[in-house]
Amino acid sequence: MRRLKIVPDQTNINFFKYARATFGASVVAVILSLGIWFAMGLNFGIDFLGGTTIRTESAQAVDIAAYRAAMEPLGLGDVTITEVFDPTFGADRNVAMVRIQAQEGAESVTPEIILAVEAALQAVAPDMTFPSVESVGPKVSGELITTAVLAVAASLGAILIYIWLRFEWQFSVGAVAALIHDVILTIGVFSLLQIRFDLATIAALLTIIGYSINDTVVIFDRLRENLIKYKSRDLRDVMNLSANETLSRTLMTSGTTLVALLALLVLGGDVIRGFVFAIFWGVIVGTYSSIYVAKNVVLMIGVKRDWSKPDAPTGTQFSNIDA
Amino acid sequence: MLQFALWNRIFIIGVVLAGLAFAMPNLFYGQVERHNDAIAEIEATGVTSDALAADRAGWPDFLPATLVNLGLDLRGGAHLLAEVQVEDVYEARMDALWPDVRDALRAARDQVGTIRRQDAVPGELRVQISDPAGLAAAVAAVRTLAQPVVSLTGGFTAQTLDVSGAGDVVTVTLSAEEQAATNDRTMQQSVEIVRRRVDEAGTREPTIQRQGDDRVLIQVPGIGSAQELKDLIGTTARLTFHPVVGRASSADAQVESRQLLLPSLDEEGVFFILEQTPVVTGDDLVDSQPAFDQQTGQPSVTFRFNPTGARAFGEYTSANVGAPFAIVLDGEVISAPSIRQAITGGSGQITGNFTVTESTGLALLLRAGALPAEMVFLEERTIGPELGADSIAAGEIAAMVAFSAVLIFMVLSYGLFGVFAAVALILNVGLIFGVLSVIGATLTLPGIAGIVLTIGMAVDANVLVFERIREELKTARGPARAIELGYERALSAIIDANLTTFIIAVILFTLGAGPVRGFSVTLGIGIITSVFTAIFVTRLIVVTWFAWARPKTIEV
Numbered sequence: 001m002r003r004l005k006i007v008p009d010q011t012n013i014n015f016f017k018y019a020r021a022t023f024g025a026s027v028v029a030v031i032l033s034l035g036i037w038f039a040m041g042l043n044f045g046i047d048f049l050g051g052t053t054i055r056t057e058s059a060q061a062v063d064i065a066a067y068r069a070a071m072e073p074l075g076l077g078d079v080t081i082t083e084v085f086d087p088t089f090g091a092d093r094n095v096a097m098v099r100i101q102a103q104e105g106a107e108s109v110t111p112e113i114i115l116a117v118e119a120a121l122q123a124v125a126p127d128m129t130f131p132s133v134e135s136v137g138p139k140v141s142g143e144l145i146t147t148a149v150l151a152v153a154a155s156l157g158a159i160l161i162y163i164w165l166r167f168e169w170q171f172s173v174g175a176v177a178a179l180i181h182d183v184i185l186t187i188g189v190f191s192l193l194q195i196r197f198d199l200a201t202i203a204a205l206l207t208i209i210g211y212s213i214n215d216t217v218v219i220f221d222r223l224r225e226n227l228i229k230y231k232s233r234d235l236r237d238v239m240n241l242s243a244n245e246t247l248s249r250t251l252m253t254s255g256t257t258l259v260a261l262l263a264l265l266v267l268g269g270d271v272i273r274g275f276v277f278a279i280f281w282g283v284i285v286g287t288y289s290s291i292y293v294a295k296n297v298v299l300m301i302g303v304k305r306d307w308s309k310p311d312a313p314t315g316t317q318f319s320n321i322d323a
Numbered sequence: 324m325l326q327f328a329l330w331n332r333i334f335i336i337g338v339v340l341a342g343l344a345f346a347m348p349n350l351f352y353g354q355v356e357r358h359n360d361a362i363a364e365i366e367a368t369g370v371t372s373d374a375l376a377a378d379r380a381g382w383p384d385f386l387p388a389t390l391v392n393l394g395l396d397l398r399g400g401a402h403l404l405a406e407v408q409v410e411d412v413y414e415a416r417m418d419a420l421w422p423d424v425r426d427a428l429r430a431a432r433d434q435v436g437t438i439r440r441q442d443a444v445p446g447e448l449r450v451q452i453s454d455p456a457g458l459a460a461a462v463a464a465v466r467t468l469a470q471p472v473v474s475l476t477g478g479f480t481a482q483t484l485d486v487s488g489a490g491d492v493v494t495v496t497l498s499a500e501e502q503a504a505t506n507d508r509t510m511q512q513s514v515e516i517v518r519r520r521v522d523e524a525g526t527r528e529p530t531i532q533r534q535g536d537d538r539v540l541i542q543v544p545g546i547g548s549a550q551e552l553k554d555l556i557g558t559t560a561r562l563t564f565h566p567v568v569g570r571a572s573s574a575d576a577q578v579e580s581r582q583l584l585l586p587s588l589d590e591e592g593v594f595f596i597l598e599q600t601p602v603v604t605g606d607d608l609v610d611s612q613p614a615f616d617q618q619t620g621q622p623s624v625t626f627r628f629n630p631t632g633a634r635a636f637g638e639y640t641s642a643n644v645g646a647p648f649a650i651v652l653d654g655e656v657i658s659a660p661s662i663r664q665a666i667t668g669g670s671g672q673i674t675g676n677f678t679v680t681e682s683t684g685l686a687l688l689l690r691a692g693a694l695p696a697e698m699v700f701l702e703e704r705t706i707g708p709e710l711g712a713d714s715i716a717a718g719e720i721a722a723m724v725a726f727s728a729v730l731i732f733m734v735l736s737y738g739l740f741g742v743f744a745a746v747a748l749i750l751n752v753g754l755i756f757g758v759l760s761v762i763g764a765t766l767t768l769p770g771i772a773g774i775v776l777t778i779g780m781a782v783d784a785n786v787l788v789f790e791r792i793r794e795e796l797k798t799a800r801g802p803a804r805a806i807e808l809g810y811e812r813a814l815s816a817i818i819d820a821n822l823t824t825f826i827i828a829v830i831l832f833t834l835g836a837g838p839v840r841g842f843s844v845t846l847g848i849g850i851i852t853s854v855f856t857a858i859f860v861t862r863l864i865v866v867t868w869f870a871w872a873r874p875k876t877i878e879v
Contacts (some may be wrong), residue, residue, distance in 0.1 A: 002737045003735065003737070003738060004732070004735035004852070005736070009793075060529040109551070111550045129707070129709075131709055132705060132707060133548070134703070134704040134705070135549075135702065135704070136701075136702045137702060142703050147834050151831065151835070154830050155830050158830060159826065162826060163823075166819055199839055200769055202839070203769060203831060203835065203843075206827050206830065207776065207827070207842075207846070209827055210824040210846075211780070211824070211826070213827075214780075214783070214820040214821070214823060217814045217820045217823055218787065218819075221815055221819055221820075222816070225812075237558075241393050246790075248790050248793075249790040252786045253779075253783040253786050256779045256782050257734065257780050258779070259725065259728040260725035260728065260729055260775050260776065261733060261776065261779060262728075263722075263724035263725035264718075264722075264725060267717060267721040267724060268717050268718060268771075268775075269713060269717035271396070271710070271714055272714070272718075272768050272769065272771075279772075279776065311703075317571045
């Protein structure tokens with residue numbers, strides 16, 4: 001029986017051949033992402049900014065200008081209206097999201113305002129329904145930001161410690177560097193495409209961290225095994241060997257996960273699309289980073305090879321990567 | 324490694340079967356839900372109607388009937404995050420303390436002179452004495468009113484009151500320890516009363532949780548809007564009975580100290596002057612029901628007092644026959660009838676301009692009791708049931724497609740072993756639902772995403788093993804040895820990889836709220852079940868197949 005083989009049985013790819021280009025590209029991508037993030041900012045959802053979102057649904061086509069004009073007299077400050085597209089919507093389902101900024105001095109938008117907005121919009125499209133109305137006060141949103149930052153930091157910290165305990169500190173630095181790379185690139189894409197960034201996105205970021213570390217750990221695990229097996233071989237060779245040996249698995253798992261996520265991305269509905277997109281992107285970036293970032297960082301720092309001599313100098317003889 | 328002890332096999336098969344048995348009711352969600360609802364209603368009312376019996380018979384009693392709870396985003400409903408204004412209670416406590424302070428200072432009149440209560444910020448009691456020389460004596464006299472703080476921890480003896488003096492003013496506040504203890508009680512009461520009100524309204528599976536120091540999270544599936552929920556739980560519903568001093572026609576009417584000027588509920592421009600201290604309060608109510616007035620046929624609300632309330636009400640009404648008294652709800656006078664005769668039975672009736680809905684609502688609120696403090700809503704979310712149904716439908720399709728794609732991918736890559744992995748994957752999804760049902764977890768939309776992600780990632784442990792077997796086949800002697808080594812050597816990678824992801828799931832669970840938490844639960848359970856299926860179930864299948872087929876060579 002013929003098998004589907006993503007990767008040939010024997011591979012001997014030198015992953016460090018273009019180390020300068022790949023690692024350089026990663027560094028550039030991280031800097032670019034940070035630049036985009038600072039220049040364009042993130043499209044924060046109400047979870048983080050406070051305010052109200054109203055989802056509208058109507059058989060009539062969404063007319064953003066008319067909606068805006070209808071809401072103008074209410075004097076609600078900053079109002080954002082976006083049309084929502086989804087392949088599963090038919091022609092008679094036209095969905096839009098109306099977002100109203102947090103109102104001065106109120107913990108959450110008052111029901112009177114919501115009723116006024118709904119009445120104004122129904123004047124434009126009489127058949128309009130409001131499948132969801134969500135309102136978050138500024139007090140809660142401030143706390144949610146703190147919690148989110150804390151969650152990401154706590155995850156990175158926990159992984160740093162776990163890898164350090166199970167492997168060596170050099171591995172944990174490499175792994176966390178790869179994770180930071182993944183997180184920043186994801187934030188960069190969200191900023192570039194101005195996808196709504198909310199609490200679910202934070203959950204997605206943490207999932208990416210979880211997935212990417214999974215990938216990295218599998219390679220590290222093989223590396224540890226091979227380092228013991230081939231005590232005298234060059235660290236770079238051992239790393240290449242380990243990456244080649246696990247390559248099939250790495251791509252296979254990424255493949256199945258991406259296939260599953262692709263189904264969710266296309267068919268899962270618009271409510272969850274941003275969340276799934278973040279994970280989808282993160283799996284790609286995470287797979288790349290476990291092959292090209294985590295190992296490079298470990299190679300740069302170097303690894304203690306001889307465990308029988310506790311104070312052997314580390315990190316000097318393997319730290320010159322100029323391949 | 325290739326042999327499984329009999330009890331091992333029994334255990335693995337038992338776990339899988341149990342998981343599937345508990346997952347199965349979810350395939351028949353509507354039927355099982357009606358069955359459970361029917362049983363609950365029969366138990367609650369004791370009445371078995373034909374319709375209920377039919378619903379109950381829709382699912383056999385001997386089968387498991389636990390279901391995965393659907394979160395608000397899937398079922399539709401309302402979500403509120405309320406902040407309880409715990410400081411309100413300090414104010415009430417200080418007002419209640421004033422008569423005692425007054426008596427204590429009057430007893431020391433020869434040292435402190437005359438006393439006068441000053442206006443102060445809420446939660447603070449300021450008393451001016453006419454003889455500043457007696458300040459120390461005044462402070463000492465008030466301090467005798469303080470008591471040790473009652474707290475659960477015990478052993479810590481702090482006093483309930485902070486009393487200080489400056490110039491000719493004595494200032495009394497609750498001590499920090501007493502404030503903390505009071506906050507705790509206020510929160511417990513608030514959560515309890517919100518729960519009672521929501522339960523009284525008869526909605527299904529509400530979530531009412533205390534969050535942090537002063538927050539309450541309320542999630543009620545199936546309710547039409549957050550506003551409806553707020554109407555139910557947002558009113559304080561404090562009922563008091565006050566002696567009426569007089570009537571007034573404007574809100575600016577002059578009142579003496581210790582008197583209240585309150586508006587009438589239905590008559591525009593009518594105000595009542597009342598004595599501030601109520602005769603009885605709603606705290607002494609034991610029951611309240613909607614009813615109709617026997618003379619007029621108007622909707623009304625009946626109530627019944629406990630013995631303490633009944634005695635106080637009886638004493639007051641017998642001493643004041645002919646005088647009017649006011650029934651006040653949350654600072655508005657519902658009605659102010661005259662006392663026709665002494666009411667000693669401890670029960671009575673409130674008539675006002677109620678509609679039937681209003682009288683039913685008021686009776687519910689009175690039955691459930693008053694909230695100890697006002698609540699401010701920080702977060703409100705309403706999700707329509709159609710949106711949830713759409714999300715479920717979309718999630719189901721996505722899960723099916725993801726599932727099929729992964730299966731095809733696995734079978735194409737690993738042949739027969741891919742089929743084994745596919746069987747394990749099906750069992751894995753079954754186990755996830757089984758565990759979710761048993762622990763009563765809530766499935767949210769991100770939770771479905773978590774399951775789909777798990778479908779993709781669950782094969783990882785199998786892939787690790789299969790790849791390892793492939794490698795070992797090149798070096799090891801014979802397929803049996805290769806399978807054995809494959810499982811043995813892949814184990815450390817499986818454990819490390821999944822433990823790190825599990826750590827993330829735990830962090831998400833601890834820090835996340837609502838939907839994020841739902842996602843972390845499915846992710847965490849998915850990790851456990853996928854490791855279980857990979858290192859036990861698939862291995863059992865592989866070993867059983869190997870023992871049965873005895874292949875000379877294997878191809879993975």
